Amino acid sequence: MNTIKNLGKQFIVNPIVGVLIGLNIHPNVITITSLSLALVAFLFYRAGTFWLGAIFLFLCGMFDTFDGEIARRTNRITKIGSFLDSTIDRINEFIIYLGLFCYYYGRTNYALLWILCALFGSMMVSYTRARGEGLGISPRVGIFERFTRFTLLVIGSFFSHHIMIYVLVILTIGTLQTTIHRIIFVSQQSS
Numbered sequence: 158m159n160t161i162k163n164l165g166k167q168f169i170v171n172p173i174v175g176v177l178i179g180l181n182i183h184p185n186v187i188t189i190t191s192l193s194l195a196l197v198a199f200l201f202y203r204a205g206t207f208w209l210g211a212i213f214l215f216l217c218g219m220f221d222t223f224d225g226e227i228a229r230r231t232n233r234i235t236k237i238g239s240f241l242d243s244t245i246d247r248i249n250e251f252i253i254y255l256g257l258f259c260y261y262y263g264r265t266n267y268a269l270l271w272i273l274c275a276l277f278g279s280m281m282v283s284y285t286r287a288r289g290e291g292l293g294i295s296p297r298v299g300i301f302e303r304f305t306r307f308t309l310l311v312i313g314s315f316f317s318h319h320i321m322i323y324v325l326v327i328l329t330i331g332t333l334q335t336t337i338h339r340i341i342f343v344s345q346q347s348s
Contacts, residue, residue, distance in 0.1 A: 170219070174226045184228040185238055188245050191220035195249035202256030202314075207321060210256065211314030217249055218307045243287070246303065250279055253310065257325075260318070271325035278332025279306055285339040294346045299335025306332065 177187065194217040201210035224242055228234045254276040261268040282301055289296035306328060313324030 170222050170226060173219075174223055174230065177223060177227055178231060182227070184224040184231075184233055185241055187220050187224035187227060188238075188242050191217045191224070191249060192245050194220060195252045199252045199256035202253065203259040205260050205318065207314040207318060210253075211311045214253060214307065214314065215311050218304075218311075221246060221249070221303075243283075247280065247283060250283075250303075250306075251276065254279075257321070265318070265322065268322045268325065271322060271329055275325045275328040275332065278329050278336060279303075281336040282306075282332050282339070285336055285343070289339060289343045292343065292347065294343050296339040296342045296346075298342045299338040301328070301331035301335040 194213050198210045198213035198217060201207070201213060221242070224238075228238055254272055258269060258272050261272065278301075282299065283303070286296055309324050309328055313321045
C-alpha cells in the first residue's frame with residue numbers, strides 16, 4: 158500500500174497541490190470541500206449507484222490528502238486546522254457508511270450488521286491512533302488505516318452491491334485486527 162500511496166503522491170497529489178497553492182486556496186477550504194464530496198457520495202450510495210459513489214468517495218479522499226499537503230507546504234499548519242481535518246474525516250467516513258446503510262436497509266438487512274461493524278472498526282482505528290498520540294505514542298501499526306479502508310470501499314463500489322457486502326466483512330475483520338494491534342502496541346510502549 159505504501160508503494161501505491163507514494164506513486165499517487167508523486168504523480169497525482171503533488172501536481173494538483175502545486176496548482177491549488179498557486180491559486181492560494183486555504184487548506185480549510187479544501188477540508189470543507191471534502192465534506193461536500195462525501196455528501197454527494199452519500200446520495201449515490203443511498204440510491205444504489207455505487208460506481209458514482211466511488212468516484213466521489215475517491216475525490217473526497219484526494220481532497221483529504223490535498224489539505225494536509227497544502228498546509229505543510231505553505232506553513233499553514235494550525236491546531237484548529239488539524240482538529241477540523243480530523244473531525245471532518247470522521248464525519249466523511251460516517252456519511253459514506255450511512256449511505257450504504259440507507260441502501261441496504263429493507264433490501265439486504267443482514268448487511269446492516271456488517272456496515273455497523275465496519276464503521277465501528279474504522280472509528281476505533283482512528284481513535285486508538287489519536288488516543289495513543291495523546292499519550293505521546295504514535296501507534297502507526299496495522300494495515301487498515303484510512304487509505305486502505307477508502308481504497309477497499311472504492312474498489313468494492315465498482316462491483317455489485319453483493320460484492321460490497323464481502324468488502325464490508327473484510328473491513329470489519331481488518332479494522333478490528335488493526336485496533337487490537339494498536340492497543341497492544343501502545344500497551345507495550347507505555348510499560
